[in-house]
Amino acid sequence: MSESLPPLTVNDLKNYLCNPAFSVYVFVGSEEDKGWKVAEAIHGLLPAHRIYRTADRSLVQELFGDHTEPALVYGWTEEPRFYLTQVEAEDFLTAFGRVKQARGEKV
């Protein structure tokens, strides 16, 4: 599932994070960004993986805290696993490796 904020809210997102059947990837940027295309490609390859995008960082500031990176990787829990820099988020193999690593961690 690939969705955007808005119309979703950060509370919706937090609810999704509570579902341990899915891993989650949050991206801050536009729909045309290379980093979002990477996220979509990974989403298409892996089952049980959700991706969310927002162009307005303030909407997900609560999740990112002080981090300024554009991408946030969750495994099966609500704990953030990796913050990806723009270069990492735009490198398909690197981003895939991070998602796989987060999903491979024992819960």
Next chain:
Amino acid sequence: MSLIRLALTVISGISLLTPLAFAQRGGQTASVGPSSSLGQGCSAFEQNGSDRYPLTSSFQQQVDIRSNVIITFSHLNSDVEATEEWKQLVSILDRVMSLEAERSKFDPAAVNVADRVQVARYYKELTTFDDKVDELLQDLHGRFGLSSDELLEIFTRSGVSQPYEGLILWVRERQSTLRNNARTVVKESETVKIRVSAFQSSNNGQDKRVHVANYDNIPAAQPTEQQSLGLKLTGTEQKQLEAELKGNQLAIQRSSQLVTYAARTVDNLSELFDSLGQKLARSREGLNSLAATRATLAKIQQAVGSRQDLDQRRISSTLSQVDSQLTALEQTVGCLDSIQNLITTTRSLKLSELLAGSGHLLENVADCQDNVESTLDGIGGVLSDSSGISILNSLNLSLDGLKGIAKSGVEEPLREFHASLDSIAALFQFNAEAGKQLLPGVSAATEFQPTSSDYILQDLPNAPDAVVQLADLELTDGAQLTVNVDFLDKTDGSILSSVQYRLTTRWFGLHRKINGQTIFWKNEASSGPFRADIAAVASWQYRYRNASSGFQRFLNSWQPGFGIHLANVREGAQTLGYGLGLNLSLGDNIIGGGYGWNLSENQNGYWLIGVNLLPVIQSFNK
């Protein structure tokens, strides 16, 4: 995306084809020449027992040191489906279909998150699935040379609804390209001959030709047993070890000289700076005497000023010249003063500037001296009457003083300074020189095969496989090999197209590596410093053929190992002492540490740190 649509994509793939910039990537695309399609006329693979691994010309690849490298032209007879690349593509296609089918079976909604056993099983299945996808990506990256961006382009191409569909289209396009190229090559092949040659790179930059079965008359080497785990060395390995031991011994001597030389040069420079500082201080004092000289000149002007004859004009003209020379001298000493300040105050040593500056100043001082001497002679010639004699004597004394300053106070220290700067430059070049001196030993070890220019050209349509039997070449781990395939015009012999495979030979799996190292060792009971010596180190380590996990990649990158060493450890007045002990190594046996016992003298224990300086020095020189 349903399976049905995916299946339709596979079946009708060719009809959906659209050109992709990267569709030309793959096994044999790095060809050159007027007929690039000819370059598609061959494929290469590594055969190791019953295992086959396709080789690409796109980038440097690692091959097993015991394998055969085979270039095949069999698919020229429309047998494109027999090529390794085709088989790999079919395998990719099967895996994609299997992954997509498996993917659609996962149903997160059906997972009872309250059931811990069920959730654990769910995660395990997903992890296994993720590993399979990762393996597929690594194969596409490693075997087909597809970069991150190219993979992204495949997975997100327009017109497809999901990544697996994009990948299937790419495979079908690649197959189509291979088939078309094969057809073209078959058509062109009637007029083409093939030449295959193989070279081993050596450290001295001169490649050595090695035998290619069916394609040259170079006598095949006699196969020798090459142990992967035992300590028995082949002839080449022995030579390499000897060269490394000699090289490391030489490096120790050179390092010792380097330290002594550097210390001596620093001392000399320090003395020189002090000496120059003192002498230039005297120069500054000399500048004060210039003021007195000018006063003397003014008196001469005054004395001859009232005379109305030719001598007066000549004297005035000469004195004017003297004045200008004094001004020039004053400027020169001023420059020297600045240099002195630069050296003694700021200590900012910009070697090139100082070299250039000091050379220029030397010329200035020499010119100035010549001018002063000729001017003095000129003045002596014109001032002959008694009224000016006493004044002339005074002027001579002043100028002689300046000459003395110029000669002894400036010129000599500057020359010394020049010499020291040359020494420093030599010091900086030392490392490169040392490296060059070490290299012939290593390159000699790689000369194992006579060269020959006898090629056997084969007709393309029926060209037999070209085979390079690596095991017979007594190569060492890390040896560089190049295999060239040239497509020649049958009539004039010109090269129509070429393909080059660049290979690095490796031991895969558990294997031993034996190297010479420089060791820094210290007797366990001693409180003295570490001493430098040499050791032969055997290390057992593991290299994965296709590293897929992070741990495997880590192991391949760092190549940790465990082994033994035989060291030369001399104590006191001993001329020879052998030590034997255990080692841990890192970086493919380049560095390591261990513990051993001196067998020759007192069986004292010692610690050691080892480093193979040859690859380190060679990397500096690249």
